[in-house]
Amino acid sequence: MFDVQSIRQQFPVLNQQVYGKPLVYFDNAATTQKPLCVIERERDYYLNENCNIHRGVHYLSQKATEAYENARITVARFINAPEAHEIVFTRGTTESLNLLATSFEHLFIEEGDKVMVTAMEHHSNLVPWQQMIQRHHGELLVVPMDDNGVLDLNAYQDLLKEQPKVVSIAHISNTLGTINPVKEMITMAHQYGIPVVIDGAQSMAHLPIDVQDMDCDFYVFSGHKMYAPMGIGGLYGKTEWLEKMPPYQFGGEMVDTVSFEKTTFNKLPFKFEAGTPNVGAALGLETAVKFIESMDRKAVAEHEDLLLKTAVERLAQIEGMRFIGQAPHRSGLVSFVIDGIHPYDLGTIVDKMGFAVRTGHHCAEPVMTYFGIPGTVRASFAMYNTIEEVEVFVKAVERAANMLR
């Protein structure tokens, strides 16, 4: 049975007061809190196992290498990647996307080429592509969305005919909560022979991910948004792509042989992992994956959906409430503004009442421009949030709105 109280006990950080009020943590789309098992795993690594990996022949190095590679296997299994070497550890989604943009640039981008993103992307899935394509006087194609925050698939179909070299799409929008029909969009792109990158930053903690079923060419994610430590994330890529892609960074670990005249590179996935990796965080990520897997995932999803549904229903009763993002398929978060009230004012007051919500453009300025607003207040949920927290939050928003009107 799903018992939110026993889950909360595994997240000691939640049990504190801010400004003398109980903390309500609704900023999970920015980063989730970490369960004790994850914290202890990383601590244990530094207490007992810390060692640089892959190169040492001594006992500790071999143990650490084995643990790190097991973490890779666990992550591969979690997203149903066929091979563990198709998982590259990175610092997170942003680094994964920069890796892809840079590597593609050297692999196949030519003068005047196009790449495609959507109107609801996080800056991390926009700026690397934009900067890269601008260097080649190319064009960034943008899939438009409607006022509910739903992508226009007819327009997408038309844009595919312009033959972008790659398409990169958020699985779940960090601002609107929209779950995009990625499987369908991947199939459509593949009909034109175009590879697809899926930004899974917001989806790993909430949805079951199956990269083979989805048939994406690349899937990128951050550990810290899925109960794992900061500083670790990943990139899944199909072997055929990773094999032909040039390295992104150079240095230790990623080389095979080096002379002053020439360097040959290591095999997958090490070719893409230059320098000493964040081993402790990777082990924390593995533990986070196992933590998620240990839950009744259907029950967790139902609980998170109920939090969202309750928040939307109750908030809707507040005068002047305007939701930003009302897609039929949504996950994990509600974004809103109230008529006549600046989101920063609202965010400031509810912060003083103990609520950690995000206020601003959420690193998606084009989305704010589309809706003609300076920002939103965003409440994003995780498995440890409760219906009671949602209820007091709605009351706090109402009180703040009354103060500010």
Place this chain on the structure above:
Amino acid sequence: MTIKEIQDSIVEDFSMFDDWMDRYAMLIEMGKECPIIDDQYRDEKHLINGCQSRVWLSAELKDGKIYFAADSDAVITKGIIYLLIKVFSGQTPSDILAADMSFLDEIGLKEHLSPTRSNGLLSMVKQMMLYAEAFKLQEVK
């Protein structure tokens, strides 16, 4: 009143409230009272950099004293700049430049604002000081 006297009375107003919600309520009320800036000053040139919400500030020199006006699209921000306007408006450039701003610490405003808002507050003070400096130079000429 001198700058110091105005600052002392603001410190006194703030000390009446223990709860930061009440202090915010006061800032919000001040924001609603803030005299609105003339439309011609609501442009890029009068925007203060470093604030997360938009803040416009104008200043004019009359009989050796500076008169400030401001506006913001966020009401708490407007309350904060109005607080500064109350302190500085109607004062001479030299007095403004010589002002001790430690009253902001006394009312606890800086520490209770988020770091981004606190930066915004400092930007506002800096902008007002820059006006004072410019007017002072003008006078010397």
